[in-house]
Amino acid sequence: MLDTLKNRIEQGYRTSKYPKQTISLPERYRGLPTINQYADADIVAKCVKACPQNAIITDSNADPNLFKANESSRKMVDMGRCVFCGTCERVSNGKFITFTQDFGYSVAEKAHLLTSGTVPDLAKHSKQHFKKLFGRSLQLRQVSAGGCNACEADLNVLATPFFDLARFGINFVASPRHADGLVVTGPISRNMRTALLQTYEALPAPKVVIAVGSCAITGGPFRESPEVSDGLDSILPVDLYIPGCPSHPLTNLHALLSFFKDRI
Amino acid sequence: MTSSQSSSIETHKIPMQTENRKNIEQTEHSETRLIQTQFSEVTNGVAISRRDLPHLTFDDFRENALKLVRNNAKVVHFFGYEDDSKESSQNGNGGKIKLLALFRTNRVYRDRRYTLFAATCNAPDAYPSLTSECEPFHLFEREIAEQFGIVPDGHPWLKMVRYHPNSQGKPDAFGNDYSKDNDRNYYYTQDIPGNYPYYSVEGKEIHDVAVGPVHAGVIEPGHFRFNCIGERVLHLEIQLGYQHRGIENLIINAPFKRLPVIVEGIAGDTTVANAVSFAQAVEALTKINISDDAKKIRTIALELERLANHVGDLGALSGDVAFLPPANYCGRMRGDFLNMTLLICGNRFGKGLVRPGGVRFAIDSALCDEIMRRITELEIQVANVIDLLLITTPSVRDRFEDCGTVSRSDAHELGLVGTAGRACGLSYDARRAFPTEYYPNIDIPENAKSRGDVYARAKIRAEEVMQSIAIVKMLLSDSLIEIAPVELSFIETNFYEKDSKDYADFTPLAPDSFVVTINEAWRGELSHCILTDQTGKILRYKIKDPSFHNWSGLAMSLRDTGISDFPLNNKSYNLSYCGFDL
Ligand code: SF4
Numbered sequence: 001m002l003d004t005l006k007n008r009i010e011q012g013y014r015t016s017k018y019p020k021q022t023i024s025l026p027e028r029y030r031g032l033p034t035i036n037q038y039a040d041a042d043i044v045a046k047c048v049k050a051c052p053q054n055a056i057i058t059d060s061n062a063d064p065n066l067f068k069a070n071e072s073s074r075k076m077v078d079m080g081r082c083v084f085c086g087t088c089e090r091v092s093n094g095k096f097i098t099f100t101q102d103f104g105y106s107v108a109e110k111a112h113l114l115t116s117g118t119v120p121d122l123a124k125h126s127k128q129h130f131k132k133l134f135g136r137s138l139q140l141r142q143v144s145a146g147g148c149n150a151c152e153a154d155l156n157v158l159a160t161p162f163f164d165l166a167r168f169g170i171n172f173v174a175s176p177r178h179a180d181g182l183v184v185t186g187p188i189s190r191n192m193r194t195a196l197l198q199t200y201e202a203l204p205a206p207k208v209v210i211a212v213g214s215c216a217i218t219g220g221p222f223r224e225s226p227e228v229s230d231g232l233d234s235i236l237p238v239d240l241y242i243p244g245c246p247s248h249p250l251t252n253l254h255a256l257l258s259f260f261k262d263r264i
Numbered sequence: 265m266t267s268s269q270s271s272s273i274e275t276h277k278i279p280m281q282t283e284n285r286k287n288i289e290q291t292e293h294s295e296t297r298l299i300q301t302q303f304s305e306v307t308n309g310v311a312i313s314r315r316d317l318p319h320l321t322f323d324d325f326r327e328n329a330l331k332l333v334r335n336n337a338k339v340v341h342f343f344g345y346e347d348d349s350k351e352s353s354q355n356g357n358g359g360k361i362k363l364l365a366l367f368r369t370n371r372v373y374r375d376r377r378y379t380l381f382a383a384t385c386n387a388p389d390a391y392p393s394l395t396s397e398c399e400p401f402h403l404f405e406r407e408i409a410e411q412f413g414i415v416p417d418g419h420p421w422l423k424m425v426r427y428h429p430n431s432q433g434k435p436d437a438f439g440n441d442y443s444k445d446n447d448r449n450y451y452y453t454q455d456i457p458g459n460y461p462y463y464s465v466e467g468k469e470i471h472d473v474a475v476g477p478v479h480a481g482v483i484e485p486g487h488f489r490f491n492c493i494g495e496r497v498l499h500l501e502i503q504l505g506y507q508h509r510g511i512e513n514l515i516i517n518a519p520f521k522r523l524p525v526i527v528e529g530i531a532g533d534t535t536v537a538n539a540v541s542f543a544q545a546v547e548a549l550t551k552i553n554i555s556d557d558a559k560k561i562r563t564i565a566l567e568l569e570r571l572a573n574h575v576g577d578l579g580a581l582s583g584d585v586a587f588l589p590p591a592n593y594c595g596r597m598r599g600d601f602l603n604m605t606l607l608i609c610g611n612r613f614g615k616g617l618v619r620p621g622g623v624r625f626a627i628d629s630a631l632c633d634e635i636m637r638r639i640t641e642l643e644i645q646v647a648n649v650i651d652l653l654l655i656t657t658p659s660v661r662d663r664f665e666d667c668g669t670v671s672r673s674d675a676h677e678l679g680l681v682g683t684a685g686r687a688c689g690l691s692y693d694a695r696r697a698f699p700t701e702y703y704p705n706i707d708i709p710e711n712a713k714s715r716g717d718v719y720a721r722a723k724i725r726a727e728e729v730m731q732s733i734a735i736v737k738m739l740l741s742d743s744l745i746e747i748a749p750v751e752l753s754f755i756e757t758n759f760y761e762k763d764s765k766d767y768a769d770f771t772p773l774a775p776d777s778f779v780v781t782i783n784e785a786w787r788g789e790l791s792h793c794i795l796t797d798q799t800g801k802i803l804r805y806k807i808k809d810p811s812f813h814n815w816s817g818l819a820m821s822l823r824d825t826g827i828s829d830f831p832l833n834n835k836s837y838n839l840s841y842c843g844f845d846l
């Protein structure tokens with residue numbers, strides 16, 4: 001018993017003050033990208049070619065369907081595809097794309113995943129009825145459907161003392177019957193598709209669907225494999241997109257709080 | 265390496281427990297006879313021409329493979345691959361599918377303790393199963409049947425591994441129906457598990473408990489089926505495949521620039537070890553040497569990965585016996601280790617750090633000091649929590665001891681690797697046996713326990729945690745000059761600037777070659793293999809996660825164990841679903 005107490009004192013108090021106080025992430029962390037629209041065409045072309053995810057969008061390679069919604073001449077990063085590997089930043093030596101420490105880059109609409117350096121304020125784009133319904137208590141069921149398990153790991157840590165998700169009234173629950181929302185990670189492998197749909201069906205309406213990680217949004221590193229889907233929204237309606245590979249726990253926390261809480 | 269470096273390394277022996285010393289004597293001197301085999305010796309991380317691999321007749325291949333295993337060699341790889349080349353049509357029966365087997369042995373062979381042996385042969389459409397004579401082939405043969413439709417006759421346990429049709433359009437080895445989609449890809453018409461004959465036990469009081477694929481927690485999917493009598497488990501069947509993403513085939517078809525990102529997605533908790541295994545294979549096939557500093561940084565990253573996972577799992581074990589303080593402390597300290605990796609490369613799991621040719625981020629003296637400060641502060645806390653969990657709290661010991669015991673001989677037969685194997689007395693550690701990166705300069709103790717229970721698995725990890733902390737500190741203090749960069753221009757020139765319209769077809773790899781890389785990931789032996797064709801394109805990429813060996817260890821642990829001890833046993837292994845399912 002004495003040992004337990006001694007240990008307790010040594011461990012101290014560890015819960016972060018976020019969101020009351022801001023937290024800054026280390027310099028090398030890659031959050032929201034910024035894009036120099038006036039970068040040299042050669043450098044831009046090099047980055048487009050180097051990007052493993054074909055996530056850099058310029059006039060020359062744009063998908064016209066996506067582009068209509070945006071200002072057509074801008075260069076953008078598709079955060080749904082991007083795995084934040086930093087290749088473009090290195091190749092352009094910071095002259096074209098750089099990554100900021102801003103971890104609050106989640107979005108509520110698919111078109112907003114295309115960024116030229118800013119994202120709309122998530123709190124303003126969330127659906128008001130969700131805030132009313134779930135603002136004080138939100139129970140989530142997570143389904144892991146393919147992927148590498150790093151996204152699940154960084155959702156799981158929200159339960160550790162540092163983040164302590166429960167203090168916001170948000171919990172991950174065991175049964176879909178007890179859940180208000182579904183959090184999906186992974187590219188939805190063929191073998192998980194049915195289990196995912198069944199879990200979704202088991203949720204009582206109204207239900208929220210959250211896609212976490214590049215895999216769940218576009219297939220991520222595994223896109224184009226015949227064994228995976230090209231994104232959760234081809235299967236279920238998605239309300240909240242949390243990009244990253246994986247998204248940092250603070251990105252997850254920021255997204256949940258901004259989307260569901262009235263005040264944070 | 266400078267002399268000052270080597271001397272400082274010698275003074276930094278990694279702490280080792282006395283129980284382990286006895287084990288060295290047991291294992292190191294027991295097996296010393298010379299092996300006669302038609303398989304030939306290959307070296308970890310060294311590329312050779314495919315022509316230098318002996319191509320045997322199937323009968324010779326089978327006989328030699330069985331002989332090696334009977335002489336205590338362990339199967340590292342046994343897989344099929346598709347090869348249309350001219351030479352391949354010689355040598356008798358079969359079509360374009362070949363088999364390759366690779367073994368490791370700790371018997372003395374030309375003065376080296378650990379040796380790898382490999383050979384290939386043409387695959388018949390069906391063959392007398394090796395498993396029927398020798399258990400360690402069992403999952404490998406199932407995998408070959410699933411991937412290529414080649415049937416091992418007389419296999420005692422022929423069931424699907426990951427639930428996908430074979431790539432050859434051959435009749436399904438398991439009696440499932442499949443069809444072709446619009447993109448001409450094969451898929452099973454029935455949902456997983458399809459025609460899966462679960463093991464069943466009959467009797468009046470026997471009942472089955474089926475769990476998953478979706479589990480209660482935020483974890484990966486898999487299906488467990490327990491045959492129980494009352495609370496006791498007679499047998500546990502583990503049926504996986506839900507996470508199957510088709511990685512091995514994707515690697516063959518994807519442009520080269522995507523490969524580092526794909527391999528980092530094999531298993532997120534093993535990102536660094538997979539990235540290192542891939543990078544070593546590519547470096548071997550491009551004849552690139554990397555700097556000592558890059559090796560050090562890779563080694564630091566590998567050890568931080570081990571630390572984060574072991575500490576996290578110790579916490580989870582504590583949580584599973586409802587001892588909550590250490591569970592919470594470990595959860596937080598795991599994060600502290602992940603955050604050191606974040607400091608180094610901007611990603612908590614090490615994604616983006618390792619690339620062929622080196623690493624992408626340097627550790628300069630300021631960063632070196634910062635990590636040193638953090639890890640020194642953590643060291644004492646970790647030590648005290650481990651003490652609390654494994655030494656001073658009798659109720660925890662009572663739950664851990666004699667729970668889920670696997671005997672040394674069962675572990676040997678099943679071919680358990682890594683901490684799961686070491687907990688049963690199999691001391692094999694790839695960092696000692698096939699040292700790569702900076703490990704040749706580090707004296708890793710021969711860790712082994714004899715109990716084979718949850719306590720042993722926890723204790724091994726706890727000891728390795730303290731060793732890993734010592735290794736990281738040693739590497740950081742070794743030379744406080746800047747640990748310099750690191751990524752060779754090789755990468756830029758080869759991967760990014762290549763001016764080609766047919767970028768998709770570009771490959772920097774040596775043609776007609778073979779390489780295997782073996783590393784000790786935190787769970788155990790992780791191995792990648794690459795075979796290239798005559799243009800240097802990847803013909804076959806084979807990945808073997810340690811979990812491929814160890815899932816059967818978990819099943820064995822559950823034999824005659826209370827079903828309520830499943831979570832505890834499961835955590836003591838904490839195996840990878842995605843690394844297995846690929
Ligand atoms: S960071 Fe994103 S945009 Fe840049 S190269 Fe990597 S995947 Fe492409």
Ligand code: SF4
Binds near residue numbers: 146186
């Ligand atoms: S998005 Fe990245 S981190 Fe998340 S599951 Fe996919 S590969 Fe893993």
